[in-house]
Amino acid sequence: MIIFAIAIGCLVGIMLGINAPAVSYIYSDYLAIAIIAALDSVFGGITATLKEKFDFKVFVSGFFGNAILSMLLILLGKKLNVDIYLAAVVVFVGRMFNNLTMIRRFYLEKWDNLMKLKEQVKQEKSNQTKTEK
Amino acid sequence: MxxxxxxxxxxxxxxxxxMIYxxxxxxxxxxxxxGEEIEIMREAELKTTLAAYKEKYEEANNELIDTKAKIEEYKKDEKTEEDAIKLLEEEVEEANMLLGKTDVKGQGIIITLDNGEEEGIELTSISTEDLVELINELKLAGAEAISINEKRIIATSDIAEVGYSAIRLINNERTTAPYIIKAIGDIKYLQSALNIKGGYVDSALAYGHKIKIETQENMTIEKYKKDITMDYVKK
Incomplete structure (x- = not known):
C-alpha cells in the first residue's frame, strides 16, 4: 500500500512537473538543496526501516525540517557571502552514501544468509540420503 | 491501526x-x-569577464568614434566634390548658352524683313548680303542671341543663296522671305543701331524692302537644333 502511494505520488509529480512553470534561476540553489535534503531523508528512512527502527514522525519531520533548514542556511550563506550550500551538499550526500552503504550491506548479508541456508538445506538433504542409504 | x-x-x-515535483x-x-556559461561562473570569474567585456566595449567604442570621424571626413569630401560637379555643370550650361544649344529668353527686338512689292510684282528680293549685313549690325550693337526664321545664328552658321532663286540657306536649311529676325540684347542699342541715319533701316527702305521693328520685353529664341560636330578640328 505504501509502495502504491509512492508510485502514484511519483507519477503525478512527473506529470505535473513536466509542465511546471519556469522559476527564476535565483531559486535553483534552494530547490537543489531541498531536493538533496529530501533524498537524504528518504534514504535515511529506508535504512531505518531495514534496521526496524523506522519512526514515521522522525521521518516526516526530517524530510521537511532538513529541506527547510538547509534552504534557510543557504539564505544565510548568501547574506554572509559564504558558500554554505557546498557544506550542506557535502553533508547530505555523505550521509546518503552512508545510508546506501548500509542498505547494500543489509541486502548482501541477507543474500549471504540465504545462500548459507540453501547450502545447509542441501547438506541436510545429502546427509538424509546418506543415512537412508 | x-x-x-x-x-x-x-x-x-x-x-x-x-519531491518529484x-x-x-x-x-x-x-x-x-x-549552455549559458554565465550561470555556471563564480562571482570572481564573472567580475573578470565583466572587466574583459568592458575593455572590449571601450575598444569597440573607440573604433566606432574613429569610424564616425572618417565617415564625416568622407562626407565633407563628397560635399566638395558635389560642389565641384555643380560648378562644372553651371559652366557647361553657360557654355551651351554661349554656343546656342539652349533656348534663351530676354528683352530684344523683332525685325520683320520682306521683299518690296508694288501691285503684286516683286521689286527687289532680299539678298544674303542684306541678311549678313543685318546680323553684323545686330552683333555690333551687342546682340547676344540671334535667329532668322527660328534658325539660330551660331558661330558656324552659314547664310547662302541657292542659285538665283528666292531660297536662302540658313544653317543649311531652306527658308524664304519674309524673314523674321529676333535678337536678344539691349533694346535701346539695337534699335538705335538700326535706325541711325544712313543705317540699315534707311538702306533697306532705299532698296525697296519692307522693314518693321518691334520690341519685346520677354521673348524666347529657340536653340540651335542640329548637332555641332567637328570632324577635322583637332586639339
Missing part, C-alpha cells in the same frame, strides 16, 4: 509527489539555463 496506515501512506505519497522544476530550470 488500519486508519493510521492509510494516513502514513497518504503522507508518504504526498511527500514523494512533492520540485525535482522536475529544478530540472526545468537547469535545462532552460543550460
Amino acid at each position: 488500519n486508519k493510521s496506515k492509510i494516513v502514513v501512506a497518504i503522507t508518504i505519497g504526498l511527500m514523494s509527489f512533492m 520540485i525535482m522536475m522544476v529544478q530540472i526545468n530550470i537547469v535545462n532552460e539555463y543550460d
Whole structure:
C-alpha cells in the first residue's frame, strides 16, 4: 500500500512537473538543496526501516525540517557571502552514501544468509540420503 | 491501526509527489539555463569577464568614434566634390548658352524683313548680303542671341543663296522671305543701331524692302537644333 502511494505520488509529480512553470534561476540553489535534503531523508528512512527502527514522525519531520533548514542556511550563506550550500551538499550526500552503504550491506548479508541456508538445506538433504542409504 | 496506515501512506505519497515535483522544476530550470556559461561562473570569474567585456566595449567604442570621424571626413569630401560637379555643370550650361544649344529668353527686338512689292510684282528680293549685313549690325550693337526664321545664328552658321532663286540657306536649311529676325540684347542699342541715319533701316527702305521693328520685353529664341560636330578640328 505504501509502495502504491509512492508510485502514484511519483507519477503525478512527473506529470505535473513536466509542465511546471519556469522559476527564476535565483531559486535553483534552494530547490537543489531541498531536493538533496529530501533524498537524504528518504534514504535515511529506508535504512531505518531495514534496521526496524523506522519512526514515521522522525521521518516526516526530517524530510521537511532538513529541506527547510538547509534552504534557510543557504539564505544565510548568501547574506554572509559564504558558500554554505557546498557544506550542506557535502553533508547530505555523505550521509546518503552512508545510508546506501548500509542498505547494500543489509541486502548482501541477507543474500549471504540465504545462500548459507540453501547450502545447509542441501547438506541436510545429502546427509538424509546418506543415512537412508 | 488500519486508519493510521492509510494516513502514513497518504503522507508518504504526498511527500514523494512533492519531491518529484520540485525535482522536475529544478530540472526545468537547469535545462532552460543550460549552455549559458554565465550561470555556471563564480562571482570572481564573472567580475573578470565583466572587466574583459568592458575593455572590449571601450575598444569597440573607440573604433566606432574613429569610424564616425572618417565617415564625416568622407562626407565633407563628397560635399566638395558635389560642389565641384555643380560648378562644372553651371559652366557647361553657360557654355551651351554661349554656343546656342539652349533656348534663351530676354528683352530684344523683332525685325520683320520682306521683299518690296508694288501691285503684286516683286521689286527687289532680299539678298544674303542684306541678311549678313543685318546680323553684323545686330552683333555690333551687342546682340547676344540671334535667329532668322527660328534658325539660330551660331558661330558656324552659314547664310547662302541657292542659285538665283528666292531660297536662302540658313544653317543649311531652306527658308524664304519674309524673314523674321529676333535678337536678344539691349533694346535701346539695337534699335538705335538700326535706325541711325544712313543705317540699315534707311538702306533697306532705299532698296525697296519692307522693314518693321518691334520690341519685346520677354521673348524666347529657340536653340540651335542640329548637332555641332567637328570632324577635322583637332586639339
